[in-house]
Amino acid sequence: MSSLSSQSPQPRGQDGQDSSVGELLSTVTSDVQQLFRQEVELAKAEVRQEATKAGRAAGMYGGAGFAGYMVALLLTLAAMFGLANVMDLGWAALIVTAIWAVIGLILYRRGRERMRTVSPKPEQTIQTLKEDAQWARHPTR
Template identity: 75%
Template sequence: MGELLSEVTSDLQTLFHQERELAKAEIRQEATKAGKAAGMYGGAGFAASMMALFLSLAAVFGLANVIHPAWAALVVTGIWAAAAAVLYALGRSRMHTVSPKPQHTVETLKEDAQWARHPTR
């Protein structure tokens, strides 16, 4: 009986070890894919920044045909400043609603602890 129990324990340890190695390999593979995707997001962000820069220059040159070039640059800068102020205000108001404590997890852990103390309830 002891020999059988020892064999089952050994098989379970081997199984757990193999499952852990499989999980590590899957996580590594997914992390690699996520890293590549993040790099592509970064490239897209850079391209969007360059697009905004050149669109702003085009707006300055277009306005320079109507008003003095220095005033045209100030008008475009003012538009960007207004956009930045609106986005800052929106971001700040949303940040105040963020809770740093994972509320649902804390509640679940409390329930688990209560159940562990009194499993028959």
């Protein structure tokens, strides 16, 4: 029996000839680089999605603040003068101010709840990259 028959078969290239270790390493390296590039693109997409959510929540904060200011200003004046017919103007202003403070607190809490749902990191991509790195260190496992 010859020593060639006891060896395992060699990998073959696309042209049917034996591939060198360098060619195989080059192919694996290229594939890993492409995989990492795709993972980075996925991470960027996830970050953009989370930034959009954060922008909407911040817009709600701003909108709530501006709307609250305008409404408070105009309704406070109307309510104060309406209540001034029944009580002193100072007490009327204090009552109306307390009502708008409660409304402002409710809007703030809703905005804060929405902001808490925003994830600062692309969790799924980070986990996948960790798995890819683990595989790259130990490809036979």
